[in-house]
Amino acid sequence: MTRTVQNRATAPRSAGDRARRPASSAAGPDAPKRRLSAADRRREILAKSIEYFATVGFDGGTRELARHLGTTQPLLYRYFPNKDALIQEIYKVVYLDQWNPRWDSLLTDRKVPLRQRLQTFYEEYTDVILNPQWMRIYFFAGLKGVSINERYLALVEERILWRLLREFRAEYGLPAALEPGPGDLELAWQLQGGIFYYGVRRYVYQTPVQLSKSEMISTALDSFFAGYKSALDRSRPTPRSS
Amino acid sequence: MTRTVQNRATAPRSAGDRARRPASSAAGPDAPKRRLSAADRRREILAKSIEYFATVGFDGGTRELARHLGTTQPLLYRYFPNKDALIQEIYKVVYLDQWNPRWDSLLTDRKVPLRQRLQTFYEEYTDVILNPQWMRIYFFAGLKGVSINERYLALVEERILWRLLREFRAEYGLPAALEPGPGDLELAWQLQGGIFYYGVRRYVYQTPVQLSKSEMISTALDSFFAGYKSALDRSRPTPRSS
DNA sequence: CAATGTTTTTATCGATCGATAAATACAACA
DNA sequence: TGTTGTATTTATCGATCGATAAAAACATTG
Numbered sequence: 001m002t003r004t005v006q007n008r009a010t011a012p013r014s015a016g017d018r019a020r021r022p023a024s025s026a027a028g029p030d031a032p033k034r035r036l037s038a039a040d041r042r043r044e045i046l047a048k049s050i051e052y053f054a055t056v057g058f059d060g061g062t063r064e065l066a067r068h069l070g071t072t073q074p075l076l077y078r079y080f081p082n083k084d085a086l087i088q089e090i091y092k093v094v095y096l097d098q099w100n101p102r103w104d105s106l107l108t109d110r111k112v113p114l115r116q117r118l119q120t121f122y123e124e125y126t127d128v129i130l131n132p133q134w135m136r137i138y139f140f141a142g143l144k145g146v147s148i149n150e151r152y153l154a155l156v157e158e159r160i161l162w163r164l165l166r167e168f169r170a171e172y173g174l175p176a177a178l179e180p181g182p183g184d185l186e187l188a189w190q191l192q193g194g195i196f197y198y199g200v201r202r203y204v205y206q207t208p209v210q211l212s213k214s215e216m217i218s219t220a221l222d223s224f225f226a227g228y229k230s231a232l233d234r235s236r237p238t239p240r241s242s
Numbered sequence: 243m244t245r246t247v248q249n250r251a252t253a254p255r256s257a258g259d260r261a262r263r264p265a266s267s268a269a270g271p272d273a274p275k276r277r278l279s280a281a282d283r284r285r286e287i288l289a290k291s292i293e294y295f296a297t298v299g300f301d302g303g304t305r306e307l308a309r310h311l312g313t314t315q316p317l318l319y320r321y322f323p324n325k326d327a328l329i330q331e332i333y334k335v336v337y338l339d340q341w342n343p344r345w346d347s348l349l350t351d352r353k354v355p356l357r358q359r360l361q362t363f364y365e366e367y368t369d370v371i372l373n374p375q376w377m378r379i380y381f382f383a384g385l386k387g388v389s390i391n392e393r394y395l396a397l398v399e400e401r402i403l404w405r406l407l408r409e410f411r412a413e414y415g416l417p418a419a420l421e422p423g424p425g426d427l428e429l430a431w432q433l434q435g436g437i438f439y440y441g442v443r444r445y446v447y448q449t450p451v452q453l454s455k456s457e458m459i460s461t462a463l464d465s466f467f468a469g470y471k472s473a474l475d476r477s478r479p480t481p482r483s484s
Numbered sequence: 485c486a487a488t489g490t491t492t493t494t495a496t497c498g499a500t501c502g503a504t505a506a507a508t509a510c511a512a513c514a
Numbered sequence: 515t516g517t518t519g520t521a522t523t524t525a526t527c528g529a530t531c532g533a534t535a536a537a538a539a540c541a542t543t544g
Contacts, residue, residue: 074493075493082532210425496535510519
C-alpha cells in the first residue's frame with residue numbers, strides 16, 4: 001500500500017542514469033553509503049534488523065527490512081544464508097552480549113552495603129533491558145518458542161538471583177552453610193518480576209507509570225528487603241539483633 | 243509440508259462419493275458435525291481460533307486454522323468479514339469477558355481478613371489468566387500494538403490494585419481520608435508483576451519453577467504485606483501499635 | 485586506460501497468504 | 515417427493531513471501 005518508489009524504478013536502464021546516486025530511499029536524505037566493506041555491511045544489517053524486527057516482529061518481510069536499510073532485498077542473502085539465520089544472530093547479540101562483566105564484581109563487593117549495590121546494579125541493568133527494543137525482541141522470541149529464552153532465565157537466576165540471596169544472607173549474618181532454598185529463589189523472582197513488569201507496562205504497552213525508574217527500583221528493593229527479612233524471621237525466629 | 247489429505251482430495255467428483263462423511267480430517271475421529279447452525283458454527287470458530295492463535299500467533303494462516311476446525315477456509319468468511327475482525331472478537335472474549343463479578347464483593351468484604359481475601363482472590367484470578375492460552379494471547383496482542391492492552395492494565399488498576407490499597411489502609415486503621423498515592427500504586431504493581439511474571443516463566447517459557455501457584459501467591463502476599471507495612475511506617479512513623 | 489574481483493541490483497521462481505465467486509451438499513418445508 | 519434456503523466446498527485471483535540466478539555497478543589494481 002504505502003510502498004515507496006523503488007530506485008530507478010520502472011525505466012529499465014537509461015544511459016544517463018549511471019552517475020546518479022541511488023539516494024538510498026528510506027534511509028534519509030543523508031546516505032552516501034553504497035558499497036560498504038563486507039564486515040561493515042554485515043554489522044549494519046544486523047543493527048538495523050534489530051530496530052526493524054523490534055518494531056514489526058519477526059514476521060516482518062525481508063523486502064521492507066531492505067527498504068529500512070536503504071538497499072535491496074537480495075543483498076541480505078549475501079550476508080546471511082536465510083532469514084532465520086539472521087534472526088538467530090539477533091538473539092545472540094541482544095541476549096547474551098549485553099551482560100557487563102563489571103556487574104559480577106559489583107554484586108559481590110561486600111565493602112559496599114548490599115542495598116546500595118543492588119540499587120546501582122539494577123539501575124544499570126535496567127538501562128540495558130528496560131527499553132522497547134530489548135523487551136519486544138524478548139517477547140517476540142519467547143512467543144516463537146525459542147530456546148534462547150530459557151537460557152536467558154537461567155542466566156538471570158545464576159548471575160543475579162542466587163547471588164543476591166547469598167549476599168543477603170551474608171550481610172545479615174546468617175551461617176554461610178545455610179544456603180538459600182527454593183522458596184527464597186521464588187521470592188527473588190518476585191523482585192525481578194516486579195521490576196520487569198514495570199518495563200512491560202512502560203515500554204511495551206506505553207502505559208503511564210507513577211514513578212521514575214530509579215524510584216521504582218528503590219521501592220521494589222525496599223519492599224523486597226522488608227519481605228525477605230520477615231520471611232527469614234518467620235522461618236527461624238531470631239533473637240532481636242538490636 | 244505436513245499437509246494432511248484433503249476431503250475427497252484429487253478426484254474431482256465421483257458419483258458414489260456422495261454419502262460418505264468428510265471425516266472432518268484434523269478434528270479427530272469423532273466428529274459427526276457438519277452443517278451446524280449459524281450461531282453454533284460461529285461459536286465454534288471463535289473457540290478454536292483462540293486455541294489456534296494462542297499456539298501459533300496471529301500470523302497463523304486461515305487455511306491451517308480451518309484445518310484445525312475440520313472445515314474449509316472460505317467458510318470462515320461467512321462468519322467473519324475478514325481475519326482482523328475475527329481477531330478483534332478474540333480480544334474481546336479473552337480480555338473483558340473473564341472478570342468474575344463475585345470478585346468485586348470478595349475483595350471488599352471486610353468481615354474477612356484482607357490477607358485471606360487476597361489469597362482467595364489471586365488463586366481464582368490466576369486460574370483464569372495464568373495459563374498458556376491467556377498469556378500468549380495477551381502478549382501477541384500487546385506486541386501488535388493493540389489498544390486493548392492498555393484498557394486491560396487500566397482495568398487491573400481499577401478493579402484490583404486501588405481496591406487492594408484502600409482495603410489495606412482500612413485494615414490497618416489508617417484514616418480513610420488519607421488516600422493511597424502514586425508510590426503506593428507502584429508498590430501494588432510490584433505484587434501484580436511478581437505474580438504475573440511467575441506465569442510468564444511457567445506458562446510461556448515453560449521454565450521449571452520452585453513453588454506451586456498457591457505457595458507462590460502466599461509468598462508474594464507475605465512479602466507485599468511486609469513491604470507495604472514498612473513503607474507506611476517509614477513515611478509516617480507510628481507509635482508501636484501493639 | 486583496461487583487467488579483475490567484489491558488491492549490489494534486476495528479474496524471476498514457487499509457495500503461500502487473505503479473500504471472492506460460483507458451484508454443490510444438505511436440511512426444512514411444501 | 516420436489517422446492518427452497520442456507521451451509522459448505524471447489525476453484526481461483528492478486529498480492530506478497532523467502533529465496534536464487536544472472537546481470538550490472540563499482541572499486542582496486544595493473
